[in-house]
Amino acid sequence: MNDLPNSGPRPASELEDLKRIWATPGGFRLLTAVNNTVVGTLYIGAAFLFFVLAGILALLMRTQLAVGDNTFLSQDLYNQLFTTHGTTMMFLFAVPAVEALGVMLLPQMLAARDLPFPRLSAFAIWAYIIGGLVFFSTIFYDMAPKGGWFMYPPLTLKEYSPGDNADFWLLGIGFIEISAIAGAIEIIVGVLRTRPPGMTLAKMPIFAWAMLIFAAMIVFAFPAVILATMLLEIERTFGWPFFTAALGGDALLWQHLFWFFGHPEVYIIFLPAAGLVSMMIPTMAQTPLVGYRLIVVALIATGFFSFGLWVHHMFTTGIPGLSLAFFSAASMAVSVPSGIQVFSWIATMAAGRQRFRITVPSLFILGFLFIFVLGGLTGVMVAVVPFDFQAHDSYFIVAHLHYVLVGGMVFPLFATFYYWAPLVSSRMLSERLGKWTFGLMFIGFNTAFFPMHITGLSGMPRRVWTYPGNLGWDILNTISTVGAFIMAAGVLVFILDLVRNFRFGQGGVQNPWNAGTLEFLPNDVYSTRSIPHVTSREPVWDQPGLAEQVDQGLHYLPNAPTGGRETLITSAIEAKPQYVLQMPGPSWSHLIAAAGTAAFFLLLTVKQVNIAIACGVLAIGACLFWTWQLDRPSQGEVQVARNLRLPTYITGPLSHSWWAMVVLMLVSASLYLSYVFAYLYLWTVSPEVWAPAGSPGLPGIAYPAISATLLVVGTGLVIASGKMLPQPGRQSPSVAALLALAAAAMVAAIAVEVWGHLGTGLDPAASSYGAMVFMASVLEGQIAFAVVIMCLFAGARAVTRQLDRDRRVTFDNAALLYYYAAAQGLFGLLLIHGFPRLLG
Amino acid sequence: MIGTLIFILTGPILWAADLTIIYGAQSSLCAFGALPPQIVGWLVLAPCVILMGLVLLALAKPSPVFRGLTGASPPPEQWPFLLSITRLLGGISVLAMVYFSIAALLLPACGQLR
Known part of the structure; x- marks a missing residue:
């Protein structure tokens, strides 16, 4: 016992403090909760609701397609149904569901008290719920989009899709993607910085690896579709011709941008599910995962290769x-790493110390293996170009994508529901009802989707609302429809199981499956009583007595030394303790910010600009109020173990907020690189509209020179203000003034750039070249908006004695973003003014 | 941390560079008809060979690469894990680059093939 980080018995007051500090708010204040178990469960519940709603839409479509020449649904409504079904399943169910599992399970698996930005998680979740519900409700009043979940132009341009239907997709989904990025930042920093001491990269649970790669993929994939949605919405609203061929645009640009996101999206959905499977199989086999390193390699390789596949759509x-x-x-x-994982899972089942236990999670895993492997095999088929020419846009593809997505994600998700329910429910779900659920879903799924391979090879195209009854497709479609309803019955049994047995709260069975990982340690609202020192990949199996030691507070941070919510921050690779992070608690601010953000985007959709701006201002105000409370002063060093004292405030590259800002900069850089690709792509497609030959010439070199000088001077002002930060407790109006000047310099730089182009007579609506030139300023203006707010915010803190040489995180964040924005601006000037000059 | 990450991802990063170079070069050179297709074919193959060589070199001499990227010696406790992950990823990446090369060897550079 002397080897343990702390000695016991611990004072009883420590546990009381933890319970009080981490208590879940009661009554209507539950809405303000930020604990991962509460918001994670809410997140999963919302995602499951969208799964059910989108499933109902699928049943309506299957009813329409059950027989030929059917008139159950109109063509227009059918178009809205399949668009809303696909969009909801991909954007409102699949990605949020796996992100929700990350929010809920990762702190428990890493034995952290919570992820490092709990209010950011809660903000993202509420924005998603509000935005998602409003988006879905458009189906009820004939305002849902009709262009398919991929929204290809020219069909979705104003000319062919008048009305606001497409705008709901572009603005609604675009902003929900932003919430997914917020969650990804939380997960990356959480996995890398809140692991327990001793949990090196080599000892990290596979699910944490999968979520790390998942989040990194979101960072690089989602900006492409955010840019695409911006371009299309701008073209629909202002007529800038990014996708109109007659003015130098190209509809294929959308496909490149969309699928650069859309194909990784498949793996963004699949990898976390694969991570979950890699956690459950060893438990059911009661043996460590065979080929841990190979699985890590497979996850990383799949994540990387998935970015090189977009053209196969x-x-x-x-x-x-x-x-x-x-x-x-x-x-x-990419099929090689996927195959590695499948063989590793089979080997683990075979290598078990006892026979692989057949439980409900095991059944869903076996079902997953069967279905996903079939989907993978048809994936290899459609990767063969000549075969794809034949199968493209046919029901074969519908079968393939459902085998991959339902097999690869939905079945593991249901396994997860049964396996991890004891973490948040005081009662386990029923094994009997679970087996019914599995049986109905497995039989129903295969009955519904297997015939579609044949329907597709028989020539039935996708996205048709009906078909002639004499083409031989009727019987196959009828079978598919019967299967869909059998599968729905399985989901219904699951809902019944939830109603009968799911009871939110602690106190359930401890480690019912005899798992080896940390999430099954004794838990409460504060996560584990103390944060364990980990020496293996399955610490609960390999460290005898760990559960009791942790519960007695004999490991790290058994108390709340700062008197508030806190968790341990460790180094990214070796997981050595570095500091104690003071965390925020429940608040209304993130909720108001989420509602305001959702209202801003959704009201813009219906062109209620003034109210939208008011909601946007409200959202920014709530964000400022929320962030004003975050940068708490140091509490000095605190005791977290017998021989270990750690600081409670860190700045610079060790700080978790520095990491989050770097990830945000990567998101911005991905967005901008997508723009650069779009610029060069449109040039290769339509060089005839490019300056100087096809459009008004560039403004004189003085304009970009002034703009660049302003950016450089602004950067210098930020650096100077960093050197002038006052001593603790001192006010500094000069720092505030310098930051305000720097912000003004950035705004002026953009204004000069826009003014210069306007002076040449360049019209953004006249050609794709003009649109691209002004789009560079739009993107720079977007990031400058954030920079201005952050600079003024830091300045306000300098004036109110809350920013100084020691307590400087607010300044560091503003400075980092400023440097990035200036670099992006300079690069943009080089591209916009240099490239056409290079062409001559 | 960043250096270690780049070290682990040496193979996939060079694979991504390969795809960017060969797809960008082939599609733009073919679009503008700037060079004869045979030259384009060789220009596509050359980066594959060079980048595969770089991956194999990094796999054969990992310690200097690690030091170059991180400015520190490999951490003894983490090294076996980091090295095996790097080598396995490098191996898969080379395989994927071989696939690219086979395509470049077998197919005409600028044909529509339909």
């Missing part, structure tokens, strides 16, 4: 053969 668009071959090759390559 575009094989029939007329791209040259060798280009197609590159993406066909990459599609083949």
Whole structure:
């Protein structure tokens, strides 16, 4: 016992303090809760609600398609149904569900008290719930989008899709993606910095690896579709012709941007599910995962290769053969790591100390293996270009994508519900009802989707609202419809199981499956009583007595030394304790900010600009109020273990907020690189509209020179203000003034750039070149808006004695973003003014 | 941390560079018809060979690469894990680059093939 970080018995007051500090708010104040178990459960519940709602839409579609020449649904409503079904499943169910599992399970698996930005998680979740519900409700009043979940132009341009339907998709989904990015930042910093001491990268649970890669993929994939939605919405609203071929745009630009996001999206959904499977199989086999390192390699390789596959959704668009071959090759390559995982799971089942236990989670895992492998095999088929030419846009693809997504994500998710329910429910779900659920879902799924392979090969195209009854497709479609309803019955049994047995709260069975990982240690609202020192990948199996030691407070941080919510921050690779992070608690501010943000975007959709701006201001105000409370002063060093004292305030590259800001900068850089790709792509497509030959010439070199000088001077002002930060407790109006000047310099730099182009007579609506030139300023203006707010915010804190040489996180964040924005601005000037000059 | 991350991802990063270079070069050179297709084919193959060589070199001499990227010696406790992950990822990346090369060898550089 002397080897343990702390000695016992611990004072009883420590546990009382933890319970009081981490207590879940009661009554209507439950809405203000930020604990991961509360918001994580809410998140999963919302995602499951969207799964059920989108499933009901699928049943309506299957009813329409059950027989040929059916008139159960109108063509227009059918178009809205399949668009809303796909959009809801992909954006409102699949990604949020796995992100929700990360929010809920990661703190428990890492034995952290919570992830490092709990209010950010809660903000993202509420924004998603409000925005998602409003988006889904459009189906009830004939305002849902009709362009498919991929929203291809030119069909979705104003000319062919008048009304606000498409705008709901573009603004609603665009902003929900922002909430997904907020969650991704939380997960990256959480996995890398809140692991328990001793949990090196080599000892990290596979689910944490999967979530780390998942979040990194969101950072690099989602900005592409955010840019695409911005471009399309701007074209619909202001007529800037990014996608109109007659003015130098290209509809294929949308496909490139969309699928650069859309293909990784498949793996964004699949990898966390694979991570969950890699956690459950060892428990059911009661043996460590076979090939842990190979699985880590497979996850990383899949994440990387998935970014090289986007063109395999575009094989029939007329791209040259060798280009197609590159993406066909990459599609083949990605099947290698997927295969590694499947063989590793089978080997683990075979290597078990006892026979693989057949429980409800095991059944869903076996079902997953069967379905996903079939989906993978048809994936290899459609990666073969000539085969894809035949199967493209047919029901074969519908079968393939459902085998991959339902097999790869939904079945593991249901396994997860049964396996991890004891973490948040005082009662376990029923094994009997669970087996019924599995049986109905498995039989129903295969009955519904297997015939679609044949329907597709028989020539039935996708997205048709009905078909002639004499083409031989009727019986296959009828079977599919019967299968869909059987599968729905399975989901219904699951809901019945939830109603009968799910009871939110602690006090359930401890470690019912005899798992080896930390989430099954004794838990309460504060997570584990103390944060364990970890020496293996399955610490509960390999460290005898760990559960009792942790529960007696004999490991790290058994108390609340700062008197508030806190968790341990460790180093990213070796997981060595570095400092104690003071965390925020329940608040209304993030909730108001989420509601305001959702209202801002959704009201813009229906062109209620003034009210939208008011809601936007409200959201920013709530964010400022929320962040004003975050940068708490140091409490000095506190005792977290017998021989370990740690600081309670850290700045610079060790700080968790520095990491979050760096990830945010990566998101911004991804967005901007997507823009650079779009600029160069449109140039290759339509060089005839590019300056100087096809458009008004560039403004004189003085304009970009002044703009660049302003950016450089602004950067210098920020650096100078950093050197002038006052001693603790001192006011500094000069720092505030310098930061305000720096912000003004950035705004002026953008104004000069725009003014210069306007002076040449360049019209953004006249050609894709003009649109692209002004879009650079739009993107720079967007980030400058954030920079201005952050600079003024830091300045306000300097004036109110809350920013000084020691307590400087607010300044550091503003400065980092300023440097990034200035660099992006300079690069943009080089591109916009240099590239056409290079062309001559 | 950043250096260690880049070290682990040496293979996939060079694979991504390969795809960017060969797809960007082939599609733009073919679009503008700037060079004869045979030259384009060789220009596509060359980066594959060079980048595969770089990956294999990094796998053969990992310690200097690690030191170059991180400015520190490999951490003894973490090294076996980091090295095996790096090598396995490098191996898979080389395989994927071989797939690219086979395509470049077998197919005409600028044909629509339909």
